[in-house]
Amino acid sequence: MQRPSGRQPEQLRPIRITRNYTKHAEGSVLVEFGDTKVICTASAQAGVPGFLKGQGKGWLTAEYGMLPRSTGTRMDREAARGKQNGRTVEIQRLIGRSLRAAVDLNSLGENTIHIDCDVIQADGGTRTASITGAWVALADAIDHLKSKGLVTGEPLKRAIASVSVGIYQGVPVLDLDYPEDSAADTDMNVVMGNDGGIIEIQGTAEAEPFTEAEFQSMLALAKQGIAELHQLQQQSLQR
Amino acid sequence: MQRPSGRQPEQLRPIRITRNYTKHAEGSVLVEFGDTKVICTASAQAGVPGFLKGQGKGWLTAEYGMLPRSTGTRMDREAARGKQNGRTVEIQRLIGRSLRAAVDLNSLGENTIHIDCDVIQADGGTRTASITGAWVALADAIDHLKSKGLVTGEPLKRAIASVSVGIYQGVPVLDLDYPEDSAADTDMNVVMGNDGGIIEIQGTAEAEPFTEAEFQSMLALAKQGIAELHQLQQQSLQR
Amino acid sequence: MQRPSGRQPEQLRPIRITRNYTKHAEGSVLVEFGDTKVICTASAQAGVPGFLKGQGKGWLTAEYGMLPRSTGTRMDREAARGKQNGRTVEIQRLIGRSLRAAVDLNSLGENTIHIDCDVIQADGGTRTASITGAWVALADAIDHLKSKGLVTGEPLKRAIASVSVGIYQGVPVLDLDYPEDSAADTDMNVVMGNDGGIIEIQGTAEAEPFTEAEFQSMLALAKQGIAELHQLQQQSLQR
Amino acid sequence: MQRPSGRQPEQLRPIRITRNYTKHAEGSVLVEFGDTKVICTASAQAGVPGFLKGQGKGWLTAEYGMLPRSTGTRMDREAARGKQNGRTVEIQRLIGRSLRAAVDLNSLGENTIHIDCDVIQADGGTRTASITGAWVALADAIDHLKSKGLVTGEPLKRAIASVSVGIYQGVPVLDLDYPEDSAADTDMNVVMGNDGGIIEIQGTAEAEPFTEAEFQSMLALAKQGIAELHQLQQQSLQR
């Protein structure tokens, strides 16, 4: 088996995390997993949605989008069509759930953090890149709140990163790019904390069911890849 | 640990599968997982969506809904609000993917099967009940197509069933009802074929990450529960 | 003239009213007019819409829907299409107006009752079955409010029932089923109180206008049918 | 009993029908029932909707709207809100059904007639004025089609007119204006052909049910008023 990119099965694509990518957001990151490029911003705002008011705790929510020509063929602009499609909704719910696991909402106070992940170039793995990059933006936004004295405790409970794994031509591989993703038998996205805990596992058989053995080997690959991503996140925060 | 229902950790709720529940659909099933009740219909229709035309293969798609008062508090009617919410979209995509794994779309010919899962009473596990019941409706709809000579081969590749598992008060439990679901630390939905293959795993940590050990014990419970469900599906088809 | 069902012109279909059909709603009824089956729930909720606030009176509103495969051919799901169609809107307005005539909104206090009528199987007369069944659900919901002490007077002013009448092959007939409805020259829906008062008359000529004589004979049939329905409603409440 | 306008109970408001009110439409009428003013256009267009193609018959459909400030208090613009409200939908369906009863769709050939009724000033009875005026616009549009040789037979089967009747302070009155309409116990709209046939009856009890006797007296008033309207329609066509 030869991966289209020439990578080893357990090899991540080149990962780049650029902080302060745009100037307005409290946290703003360009994350690159190879040719997949996503702008992740974290916007901190005083107040919480109605259903949480007066409880002294915060909220985090996420939205996801793709520029119409981030892909090989131009997609319809969702704003013009008046509707987010099912895939978009599914992904932004995953991003929101995953990043809420990074935050102690009680320590956040009555503040809301909006995560926006906008794909400017897609080459597979946009949701895992989004989660990984958005966590760095989130860390910056929380730092901002702390430096302004708007938050006193430490709302950031753990680091969160995510990677995809799959079975490509019978072999478990890490961090699928688009050519692999579209040919893979099975695709799994894993989100984990830097404490080794599992936040979310979403595995989908594309054509044929996968076995438990395959599942175990994919999970092992994911753990290793996420550990590397956590290191890269920490390095980016120290720059 | 005492489950609210008094069940053993590895015990399913009483499961009932009533075929031919309504008269118009090619397959129509009322599935009950305890107090969770879902009407699942499979509608067979000649023709396929535009993107598949002329390829000689079929299509299967699924939609999901809840009656406004299927729940403890009345929910807004999605048709009146003009929008399906994110949870609905996520669930109907899961149902569609899962049941497509049951079907050989090539053998189906240019026919489309619409799966509709409408929850008339909710008590946890509506998506797993939907998948389990919809497979029986699907089997009936395919039988209908075969008996009419509209399909010649055997499009039904395998049986599909689904169950939820979770960690409730520190103990892995099978088939969570609503009181358990809303208190669980972790919730996982597993879809498997009767050949033991995994179709879909979706595990979500609600508050704290879960460990691999917890994951393994949940997966073991799910396998056992799904095996029972496959038996119940077969029994219902023989009635 | 022979009715497709073999019924006499003045004969209702077998009517069944099953109370407490689902467990969450304050009133929950499965109503069956022959093969037409509708789940009617009445949900009581504290508070009223903005335009009524502070007036000390209540509100009642109704929504109607059909499961996509309640009919011979699958209909689009309105929630997925993002819009209720004209027929749906017309019917739910009729249901709401009719049931408001059953209630003394002043005695109801600042409570809102939501009526939901969801057709699970359609065979003609879904709107008249909805009104007839929803009244029983309404009576149960009001009983609930009284038993909880949330309402002190008697908001239920009268019983309301509804039936369709039409001219089928030149003969006035009661309670049209789908084969009759689709072939009828004229279709009329009548809603009356158990005090003999007329709440709503909606008569429509399908192809040719109808005469006053035809109208009178249809109205007479409707009165008789509604009287029977009122008896069946009372019997169901005594079970 | 004194009507706010000083009219006799059986007296119509001053009715004016102005043909060729705007220049583009094949039929264009300004109809005035007192201070209620509606622009009714009939647009003839080659072709029919998909569900009728190839059957050699035509179609007629109607839409209704109110200018935002046609009423005492400004209403939201439906185009800006993105949705027609329930009342609008109900009225335009009534207009469409009523005018289809005027037309032999087989003689119309594969042509579609769009009726548009736009209220520029409202003072009660906008739907009955719309039907009455739109019929004249329809007659002109059909004449246009005949004069162009696009239609050979006679698609216009009969004249259609409509009026409202109600019980105001206990007395049956004809053609309610807004002050009467908002105070009436009962409101009924009747559509009839000039051959005396009934096309549509819609009677609604606002607060208390109405009796059969009241119904009969209202129906008698409506017949007389519609006969007058048919005369006025004919006169306008001869000008």
Place this chain on the structure above:
Amino acid sequence: MQRPSGRQPEQLRPIRITRNYTKHAEGSVLVEFGDTKVICTASAQAGVPGFLKGQGKGWLTAEYGMLPRSTGTRMDREAARGKQNGRTVEIQRLIGRSLRAAVDLNSLGENTIHIDCDVIQADGGTRTASITGAWVALADAIDHLKSKGLVTGEPLKRAIASVSVGIYQGVPVLDLDYPEDSAADTDMNVVMGNDGGIIEIQGTAEAEPFTEAEFQSMLALAKQGIAELHQLQQQSLQR
């Protein structure tokens, strides 16, 4: 060069401004620029939108629509399609901006004026006719507020009028009608105050860019035409 209408290049169409055209609005004008006819109403309402509350100043906003058959070919009804099209949005924003330049929002107090411009017959120049007519409606509405004592100062700062100019067959012409507009190389809409100030200039090259010289000659024509329109506005207010 011969204009289709036989007008001189610098000649306006016959302009008519009819005040009090409908009875409910505080200001109501039918404005006619030749065969272009627009109903302009100004509705005064106590209160302002949320973003202005408590600042003691008022607001003015505008909406625009066309009756479906105001044009040669019937257009879709925007309310039925559920969306205003881009041209509508662009025009109503222009009308709103232009008329806000006529008003001292501080003197208006916390009142909102809604301008509605509804085209009942279109023959080119609907936006310029709308602005010109709406200003007269606005003046009447402000007079109404002053006569009721709801406004004490003078919110009306200046008169506003608008006209189109273009290059038709190489010649600058004033106030284009539809045949000219659809054949013109360049189309420019100018809004000016009666103090000679420019409120808005929107010039668009349809096929080929225009030169500065052409621009200057068009601007000169517009100034002259707007001066005439200001006179006609004043005359209409003195009637």
Place this chain on the structure above:
Amino acid sequence: MQRPSGRQPEQLRPIRITRNYTKHAEGSVLVEFGDTKVICTASAQAGVPGFLKGQGKGWLTAEYGMLPRSTGTRMDREAARGKQNGRTVEIQRLIGRSLRAAVDLNSLGENTIHIDCDVIQADGGTRTASITGAWVALADAIDHLKSKGLVTGEPLKRAIASVSVGIYQGVPVLDLDYPEDSAADTDMNVVMGNDGGIIEIQGTAEAEPFTEAEFQSMLALAKQGIAELHQLQQQSLQR
């Protein structure tokens, strides 16, 4: 008068045009006017919309969007809200009209070019930066079509660039940034071809009307600025 940025009145911000910014689109440009950054892509696609089919000519259309946190305060995501706002619609129509003036649609053949301008960071002048950058993307996309032999003639008629001008503290200034834009008395956007022709002028008085003299000085500034932009466009194409 001191500009917030310290620029001279007639001085552009630093302009950067980066071609091939993303990999999928036929033309892809990051354009920067100071801190305003817009990704402009031009996507070439075989075929034209229905209304142009069979005429042998092409089409160009444009859409515009802003990332939610491209601005100082997070804006709602239009895709999630289900609607593009009025400003968005107005801008994308301007971009489309402007770039159509650059193209000979007959030479383009039955191909469609979609322009997408997505603002990733906003600091005033997003529409003028969009037009200027999108023209370079368009040039690349047309080159792509020519190199593939999909277009034989030369569809690119001229270069198009755009800049804003305004009166800031009484002085005409070129290329307003956000602090200037929000404080300016008058704002004008000018689009011109490199042949000196005017494509579009949109001038708006924010509070007080502007004089012709002010207009002339702004137009002169715009001409000079656009000439510089045309040079920068040409330089970027030669890299």
